[in-house]
Amino acid sequence: MLQQRYLCLWFQHVCTDWYIRRNAALQGVPFVLAAPLRGRLVVTDSSAVASRLGIHVGMVVADCRARVPELQVLDALPNKAEQLLAALAEWCLRYTPTVAVHAPDSLLLNTTGCSHLWAGEPAYVKEILDRFHFLGYHVRAALADTIGAAWALAHFGQAPSILASGQQVAGISPLPPAALRLAEETCTRLQQLGFHRIGQLLPISERALLRRFGSQLPMRLGQACGQVPEILPNIEVATPYQERLPCLEPIRLLPGIEIALRQLLEALCSRLHQEAMGLRTALLKAYRIDGAVQQVQIGTHKASRHPEHLFRLFQLKISSFEPALGFELFVLEAPLTEPLTAHQERLWAKEHAAEELLLAQLLDRFSGKLGSNIIHRYLPAEHYWPERSLVEAQSLQQTTAASWLRHRSRPMLLLPQPEAIEVTVALPDYPPLLFRHKGVLHRVLRADGPERIEREWWLGDTGPHRDYYGVEDEEGLRYWIFRSGHYATGTPEWFLHGFFS
Amino acid sequence: MSIQVSKAALIQQLQQDILRLQSGHRQSLPPLHTGLGILEQAFPQQCFPAAGLHELISYAPGHAAATQGFLAGLLQHILPQQAYTLWISTWRRLFPPALTAFGLDPSRVIFVDIPRNKEALWAFEEALKSGAVAAVVAEIPNVSFTESRRLQLALEEHQVTGLLHRYQPRSDNTIACVARWKVESAPSLVLGELPGIGFPAWRVQLLRVRNGRPGQWSLAWVDGGFQHRVMLPVAHENMIRKAM
Incomplete structure (x- = not known):
């Protein structure tokens, strides 16, 4: 078995470094993050500059201000350090497949069998540190055979340090006992008893230590020296929903592509089924043997993991593929997924569900072939202005609390732009006697109205109001016309806006 | 005598067999209530042919609005409660809030706006085949006989109602359909001496019906249902009293 090697990365100011990355104005300025604790503002993180000026975590902000008048104080975000460490751990996966977060401020990388890819351990550590320094993080690193030794050297030793294999006992001997990750009271007692270096503890028998200091000290000592194994939970990254199908022979014909697509969909959908997910978009990439990559994408109106439905959606699009000499690899991805439990599926299966599912699948096919902007469904909006009365x-599934205007008559056919008409009116505020639209004269026999609709000034809408009339001519055709403005102020204009049925 | 009776029965039996072979009729399902009253007598077996293509032609925008109103009233009767319907259109001017006057919930209507004739026809056929909706409205002006035949076959197979509204078609060519309608606006129905516009009224013509009798009727939309104008004087007094 290979000798295990661990790299400990200690982020001294992870939160404040992140603030500086976000806001370049904080560069070189002493600032702290503070949160209220028992009625006082207490420092939770101090920036590198502030730390050099003697500001430490746990100090009261008022005291710090007295010491450093130009100190800036920002609100601490709860759990920010954990989130940042988790993100940094994921980023570190480029250096090794096993990364663990060591709360509260360190990462541990199991570098066994990885460092030679960067031409040896010194270059490997330098590469990692350079990257982090470039990103603006203050990091101290140490590489050793055990997690305990790497942690101790990163926090208390000469960083960066690389301890040769088997040297951990000699490496940690000069360090203070606090480097063993001990509880605070144990450290204090060791200090009082005159133990200033780990080396002084090594000759003492384990039983004596156990009797005097409890089980933690001998365990930590054993872990640092490599006699007691230590396991940290490695981070797990969600694997993307992706299926690959390499082909032995290049695929050139449509039936072949369809078979490949069916296989990929079966595999993807069975995985989605196990994880109770459904996909909203799917992407099929086809790699041609000359290096060209072609792709088609589909979307669904409702999360789905039904291979036949998804296949029909793809079927509308795969005719756009140009195989030429043939495809050698197909990759199916689901970039957007949503939870879809079997319970939900059963719920839909009750009332109208079969029809609704069929309808959703039909609409998917429409938008898949013709674009998603062709499908419209309208809900009422709380506006009287006709153009705004629907959203x-x-x-x-979307519904709204608003209801349709039932007590006002609205035309069946509404013109996209009101068309100007010429009218003859007996009296102001009366419906017209005659009107001329596109050169044809209409004699008004019956009329309803006016229904005044004001501009919605609170939406920044300015202009004259509209007085709507419903009129019927001698042929029995019914029109919706309006007058824009008053007769009192100039000559108002008349428009035809729609036709009643 | 008995020979005559049996002959009449035999002819009726044969007619029904022919209808069944031509399909377009819901055999197992109960007859559909369209609320069209005596107009239904124009259809074979006095029953609205639900599984078939109905063609409605209009030329002026006012008459197109009347046709849409008539369609909405018809849909309200033939659709199940809380069901969605599709309104495929190449030139949509329909104002959805107006559908409430005809008892149709606008939020249950899904509008599919496809400007190109060919793609709209594809969508219409897919919708008929999907089994997701009981009735589909399509506003596609130009349909050739071959295309309509395709649609009619899909309709008969899946037992759906297809309502094809042709507004200002390039030519009013014959297409394969169970009925050709023409709905025009008529002077509104006014009760007594009440002022203003009354109930919407239409002149409904059945220009062609397969195995039926074409004719012309005068219909109005009163209190959420179709009313025949000729039958109105009977109920007139009641209605005036109600309206007052």
Whole structure:
């Protein structure tokens, strides 16, 4: 078995470094992050500059201000350090497949069998440190055979330090006992008893230590020296929903592509089924043997993991593939997924569900072939202004508390732009006697109105109001016309806006 | 006598067999209530042919609005409660809030706007085949006989109602359909001496019906249902009293 090697990365100012990355104005300025604790503002993180000026975590902000008048104080974000460490751990996966977060401020990389890829351990550590320094993080690193030794050297030793294999006992001997990750009271007692270096503890028998200091000290000592194994939970990264199908022979014909697609969909959908997910978008990439990559994408209105439905959506699009000499690899990805439990599926299966599912699949096919902007469903909006009285629904399930205006008559056919008409009016505020639209004269026999609709000034809408009339001519055709403005102020204009059924 | 009776019965039986072979009729399902009243007598077996293509032609925008109103009233009767319907259109001017006057919830209507004739026809056929909706409205002006035949076959197979509204078609060519309608606006129905515009009224013509009798009717939309104008004087007094 290979000798295990661990790299400990200690982020001294992870939160404040992140603030500086976000806001370059904080560069070189002493600042702290503070949170209220028992009625006082207490420093939770201090920046590198502030730390050099003697500001430490746990100090009261008022005291710090007295010491450093130009100190800036920002609100601490809860759990920010854990989030940042988790993100940095994921980023470190480029250096090794096993990374663990060591709370509260360190990362541990199991570098066994990885460092030779960067031409040896010194170059490997330098590469990692350079990258982090470039990103603006203050990092101290140490590489050793055990987690305990790497941690101790990173926090208390000469960083960066690389301890040769088997040297951990000699490496940690000069360090203070606090480097063993001990509880605070144990450290204090060791200090009082005159133990200033780990080397002084090594000759003492384990039983004596156990009797005097409890089980933690001998365990930590054993872990640092490599006699007691230590395991940290490695981070796990969600694997993307992706399926690959390499082909022995290049695929050139449509039936072949369809078979490949069916296989990929079966595999992806069974995985989605196990994880109770459904996909909203799917992407099929086809790699041609001359290096060209072609792809088609589909979207669904409702999360789906139904291979046949998804296949039909793809079927509308795969005719755009140009195989030429043939495809050698197909990759199916689901970039957007949503939880879809079997319970949900059963719920839908009750009332109208079969039809609704069929409808969603039909609409998927429409938008897959013709674009998603062709499908419209409308919900009422709380506006009287006709053009604003409806809003477009985003999904089939969406509902609204508003209701349609039932007590006002609205025309069946509404012109996109009101068309100007010439009218003859007996009295102001009366419906017209005659009107001329596109050169044809209409004699008004019956009329309703006016229904005044004001501009919605609170939406920044300015202009004259509209007085709507419903009129019927001698042929029995019914029109919705309006007058824009008053007769008192100039000559108002008349428009035809729609036709009643 | 008995021979005559049996002959009549035999002819009726044969007629029904022919209808069944031509399909377009819901055999197992109960007859559909369209609320069209005596107009239904124009259809074979006095029953609205639900599984078939109905063609409605209009030329002026006012008459197109009347046709859309008539369609909405018809849909309200033939659609199940809380069901969605599709309104495929190449030139949509329909104002959804107006559908409430005809008892149709606008949020249950899904509008599919496809400007190109060919793609709209594809969508219409897919919708008919999907089994997701009981009735589909399509506003596609130009349909050739071959295309309509395709649609009619899909409709008969899947037992759906297809309502094809042709507004200002390039030519009013014959297409394969169970009925050709023409709905025009008529002077509104006014009760007594009440002022203003009354109930919407239409002149409904059945220009062609397969195995039926074409004719012309005068219909109005009163209190959420179709009313025949000729039958109105009977109920007139009641209605005036109600309106007052």
